[in-house]
Amino acid sequence: MEDSHLNRIVVHVDLDAFYVQVEVQRDESLRGKPAGVMQYNPFGDLRTIKPEEPRIFNDSNGSLIAVGYEARAAGVKRNMRGDEARKHCPEMQLVQVPTSHGKADLTIYRNSGLKVVNILSRTSICERASIDECYIDITAEAQRRLAACAGQALLPVSPHQVHVCGQEDGAEGWWNRPAEDWGSGERLLACGAAAVADLRAAVFAELGYTCSAGVAHNKILAKLASGMHKPMQQTVVPAAATASLLHDLPIPKLRQLGGKFGEEIMSSLKINTVGELAQTPISKLEALFGDADAAWLHQLALGCDTDEVKQRTLPKSLSCGKTFRGASALHTFDAVHHWLGHLGLELEERIDTDRAANARLPQLLTVSMWHAVAGKTGDWKGAGNASRSCPLRRPQAATIAMDALALVRRWTAGPSWLAFHHTLPGCVQLCCCSHRRLHPHQVPEATAAQQQQASLQPPLQCLAAQQYFSAGRATP
Ligand code: DCP
Ligand code: CA
Numbered sequence: 001m002e003d004s005h006l007n008r009i010v011v012h013v014d015l016d017a018f019y020v021q022v023e024v025q026r027d028e029s030l031r032g033k034p035a036g037v038m039q040y041n042p043f044g045d046l047r048t049i050k051p052e053e054p055r056i057f058n059d060s061n062g063s064l065i066a067v068g069y070e071a072r073a074a075g076v077k078r079n080m081r082g083d084e085a086r087k088h089c090p091e092m093q094l095v096q097v098p099t100s101h102g103k104a105d106l107t108i109y110r111n112s113g114l115k116v117v118n119i120l121s122r123t124s125i126c127e128r129a130s131i132d133e134c135y136i137d138i139t140a141e142a143q144r145r146l147a148a149c150a151g152q153a154l155l156p157v158s159p160h161q162v163h164v165c166g167q168e169d170g171a172e173g174w175w176n177r178p179a180e181d182w183g184s185g186e187r188l189l190a191c192g193a194a195a196v197a198d199l200r201a202a203v204f205a206e207l208g209y210t211c212s213a214g215v216a217h218n219k220i221l222a223k224l225a226s227g228m229h230k231p232m233q234q235t236v237v238p239a240a241a242t243a244s245l246l247h248d249l250p251i252p253k254l255r256q257l258g259g260k261f262g263e264e265i266m267s268s269l270k271i272n273t274v275g276e277l278a279q280t281p282i283s284k285l286e287a288l289f290g291d292a293d294a295a296w297l298h299q300l301a302l303g304c305d306t307d308e309v310k311q312r313t314l315p316k317s318l319s320c321g322k323t324f325r326g327a328s329a330l331h332t333f334d335a336v337h338h339w340l341g342h343l344g345l346e347l348e349e350r351i352d353t354d355r356a357a358n359a360r361l362p363q364l365l366t367v368s369m370w371h372a373v374a375g376k377t378g379d380w381k382g383a384g385n386a387s388r389s390c391p392l393r394r395p396q397a398a399t400i401a402m403d404a405l406a407l408v409r410r411w412t413a414g415p416s417w418l419a420f421h422h423t424l425p426g427c428v429q430l431c432c433c434s435h436r437r438l439h440p441h442q443v444p445e446a447t448a449a450q451q452q453q454a455s456l457q458p459p460l461q462c463l464a465a466q467q468y469f470s471a472g473r474a475t476p
Pocket of ligand 1: 016020065066131
C-alpha cells in the first residue's frame, strides 16, 4: 500500500444482532435470554401486529432473520425455523417482527439505526451503508488525538476490545512497541482505534446498543475487519497485515465480488482466493475483463481502495418489497396490483414522514421483480430479475400502485416475460429515490401520527458505559 493511502483512517461499524438488540431494548424480559426475531409469513392474512403489542410467540415455526448471541452459542442460526431453533435451545424466545400492510414493518429498526448513526456522525464524516452499518472517516479525529499525545506511548483503550490483524496471540505487544518500531500510518491508526472505542462506548451509554467495528486505511479492509471479532469488539488492520489477511480469503467474501462478477472471475481464472487474484498477471485480467475492470480488480486484490466515505446519514432511497413463495405466488395482474397497493401505502407513509423530517421528496419510482424457481432441495433460487423506472408523479399509494402496475405490464409485454413462461414475479419491490430538496414552505408540519410514532419509542434502558467495558464478555 502506498504511503499516501496510510493517511486516511476508515471505520466500518456494524451493530451486533441488531433486530434482537432492538427487541431487547423494548422488552426487558428478553435481556440475557436466548432470543431471535422471526420473519412474517402471512400467506395472504393481512394481520397487523403493532410494535407495542405482545410479539413473543415461542411456539411459532417462523423463520429467523436475526439471532442473538446467547442463542448462537446454543447452535441457533439465521434462517432456522422455530422448531429447529427449539431443538438446539428449548428456552428460545421468538419475537415476531411488527407488521403492517400484510408485511414486515421495519420502522422500529430503521429508527433505532438512525439514532446510532446520529451519535456516530457527531464528530466525523459518516456514511450510512445499511439499516445497521455505517462507514466513518475518522482521520481528522485521529490526527487530533495523535497531535495531543505528542510522541508519548500509545495505549489501547482496552486490550480486550482492540484486536489487531496479524497479532492473533494477543495485541499487547503491538501496542507496547518502542516508538521506532511503529510503521508509517500505524500511530494514526492506533489513535483512530481509540476514537472508535469511545464512539462505541457513547452508543452503548446513550442507547444501550453494542456494536463491532473494523479500523483500517480504507473501506474494503474496514468492512472485512468489523466481522472478524464479534460481538462488541473491534479489529484494527495495519497495512503490514493486509497481504496475509487477503491471501486465503475466498473471493466472494469481498463485498464487491460477492455476486455474479465474482463467480465469473473464479470460473474463468480457475481461482478461489483473493491472494490468487492478486498474483494473476494484469495482462490476463485485461484480456478477460477489459483495462478498467482489470486495474480495479488488481487494486482490490491488493487491498487498495480509494473510495471515499461520503457524508450521508439519511438513506439514499426508500424501498419496500414482498416475496411470494410457493402457495403465496401471484398468478394474476389483479393480485399484483393488490400487493402494489399495499407496498404503495407503506411507501406513501414513509415518504410523508421523510418529507416532514428531512425536507425532501423522491422523484423516481422503480419497481423491481425477481423470478424465483424452486431448487432441487426445495430452496428458492433467483432465476432472473428486472427493474423498470418512471417519474414519481405523486407520492400517493394509488398513483404509485397504478404507475408500478403499468411498468410491470410493459415488462411482461417484452421478451423476458416469455422467457419465464408467463409466470408473475416471485418478489416485488418498490423503491423511490433521487430526492430533491424542498423549500421550507413545501414541508408540512409533522402530523399527529408522525409525532406519535416518535413518542412510541420506549424509554431506553442503559447500563453505564463503565459496566459495558468491564462486562468482560469479550476476550481476545
Ligand atoms: N436481516 C434480515 N434478513 C437477512 C439478513 C439480515 O432481515 N437475511 C436483518 C436482521 C438483522 C439486520 O438485518 O438483525 C442486520 O443484519 P446483519 O447481517 O448485520 O446481522 P445481525 O446484525 O443480526 O448480526 P451480526 O451481529 O452478525 O451483525
Ligand atoms: Ca449487524
